[in-house]
Amino acid sequence: MGEELKLLGVWGSPYSRRVEIALKLKGVKYEYSEEDIFHNKSASLLKYNPVHKKVPVLVHNGKPIVESQVILEYIDETWKDNPILPRDPYERAMARFWAKFVDEKCAPALWKSLMGAGPEREKAHEEAHELLNTLEGELKGKKFFGGESVGFVDIMANFVGYWVGVLEEAVGVDVLTEDKFPVLCKWAEEFRNCPVIKENLPPRDRMVAYFRDQRETITTFYKNKA
Amino acid sequence: MADQVTLLDFWPSMFGMRCRVALAEKGVEYEYKDEDLWNKSELLLRMNPVHKKIPILVHNGKPVCESLVIVEYIDETWSHKAPLLPSDPYGRARARFWADFIDKKFYNLGQKVAMTKGEEQEAAKKEFIQSLKLLESELGDEPFFGGKKFGFLDISFIGFYCRFYTYEMCGNFSIEAVCPKLVAWGKRCMEKESVSKSLPDPQKLYGFVLEVKKAMGIE
Numbered sequence: 001m002g003e004e005l006k007l008l009g010v011w012g013s014p015y016s017r018r019v020e021i022a023l024k025l026k027g028v029k030y031e032y033s034e035e036d037i038f039h040n041k042s043a044s045l046l047k048y049n050p051v052h053k054k055v056p057v058l059v060h061n062g063k064p065i066v067e068s069q070v071i072l073e074y075i076d077e078t079w080k081d082n083p084i085l086p087r088d089p090y091e092r093a094m095a096r097f098w099a100k101f102v103d104e105k106c107a108p109a110l111w112k113s114l115m116g117a118g119p120e121r122e123k124a125h126e127e128a129h130e131l132l133n134t135l136e137g138e139l140k141g142k143k144f145f146g147g148e149s150v151g152f153v154d155i156m157a158n159f160v161g162y163w164v165g166v167l168e169e170a171v172g173v174d175v176l177t178e179d180k181f182p183v184l185c186k187w188a189e190e191f192r193n194c195p196v197i198k199e200n201l202p203p204r205d206r207m208v209a210y211f212r213d214q215r216e217t218i219t220t221f222y223k224n225k226a
Numbered sequence: 227m228a229d230q231v232t233l234l235d236f237w238p239s240m241f242g243m244r245c246r247v248a249l250a251e252k253g254v255e256y257e258y259k260d261e262d263l264w265n266k267s268e269l270l271l272r273m274n275p276v277h278k279k280i281p282i283l284v285h286n287g288k289p290v291c292e293s294l295v296i297v298e299y300i301d302e303t304w305s306h307k308a309p310l311l312p313s314d315p316y317g318r319a320r321a322r323f324w325a326d327f328i329d330k331k332f333y334n335l336g337q338k339v340a341m342t343k344g345e346e347q348e349a350a351k352k353e354f355i356q357s358l359k360l361l362e363s364e365l366g367d368e369p370f371f372g373g374k375k376f377g378f379l380d381i382s383f384i385g386f387y388c389r390f391y392t393y394e395m396c397g398n399f400s401i402e403a404v405c406p407k408l409v410a411w412g413k414r415c416m417e418k419e420s421v422s423k424s425l426p427d428p429q430k431l432y433g434f435v436l437e438v439k440k441a442m443g444i445e
């Protein structure tokens with residue numbers, strides 16, 4: 001069957017990498033197209049995501065799906081091998097709740113506490129600590145948020161699992177420390193060492209250099225978007 | 227074993243309304259508990275320690291939080307009747323996308339339209355109307371966002387429709403003048419018992435918002 005699957009993404013974006021993890025976990029083949037998100041968005045991107053004009057965009061047989069959490073659910077429902085979400089409705093609700101928590105609360109606070117400036121950064125730093133504490137509590141006793149293997153919440157938490165460490169190195173600030181968050185740090189290490197995930201992480205040196213150099217551009221870009 | 231279902235809610239909440247409508251669509255019997263948000267109950271704090279917010283669905287003692295998560299949970303648990311999400315993955319992805327859009331845009335913009343004045347309010351009104359038009363275009367010529375049948379996306383937005391009167395009165399504009407199809411959609415939804423019995427009177431809601439503004443010292 002002529003199935004067309006294309007992913008519009010950005011190499012350093014945790015959001016588009018989430019989609020790649022999900023597709024690779026399911027063994028699904030796709031064509032990848034790199035977007036120049038800061039300077040020159042492609043005609044395809046603008047056509048397929050006119051509302052937000054962002055990546056990732058998954059285009060399946062010409063039909064676009066956008067927003068990483070929505071895309072992950074679509075992938076799970078379309079390719080049924082190696083399920084990402086649990087089957088039980090209550091477990092699924094818990095997964096969706098924690099995915100939203102990680103994405104809408106943790107990631108922005110962590111980003112601001114690392115890439116922000118002045119009093120806003122201080123406030124974000126405190127907030128990030130509280131949120132990481134909550135996350136640590138949710139993880140206790142489990143290898144992954146998904147249980148014995150990587151699942152929906154783990155994938156959505158990729159920012160915490162890898163990007164936080166990279167940003168910490170780039171800006172010389174520590175947030176996710178082992179003394180304060182031993183369970184989360186262990187999880188992050190397990191996450192990064194998972195075969196599919198390990199192969200799919202953007203190269204660390206390149207990322208550190210990128211965030212260091214681009215800090216100015218990114219900070220202004222996100223300031224204007226907020 | 228009889229199901230024990232409780233909804234911790236706050237009557238003016240558009241997020242709570244989503245859960246009420248979803249439960250009504252499925253014909254689920256439940257206990258409704260109205261919370262005083264300025265004096266949250268021990269039950270609320272215990273059931274949602276992370277966010278300390280309503281709505282919370284408690285099913286046989288186990289809490290589910292976040293309104294859209296609750297609606298999907300309701301759809302999957304009482305799956306024998308009135309499916310809320312479409313069955314095809316693409317249709318489901320579209321519904322989830324637009325529900326996420328509604329969450330990202332309308333609550334904050336609506337708050338600004340209702341609670342601010344002058345330039346800030348005008349800017350909010352402009353973006354609010356733009357967002358409404360975008361949503362209206364998704365409706366197209368179908369009776370509901372779900373197509374021929376009332377569903378997940380209709381449920382996601384109906385609580386905001388209930389606030390249209392408040393936004394119009396506070397912002398001094400007519401939503402029907404800019405988005406007639408959306409208003410017609412709202413009226414059509416209100417003809418359904420699951421909706422009309424779950425939503426408060428728009429005028430009562432406006433009165434409540436005025437009281438809040440007064441208490442906060444906003445003219």
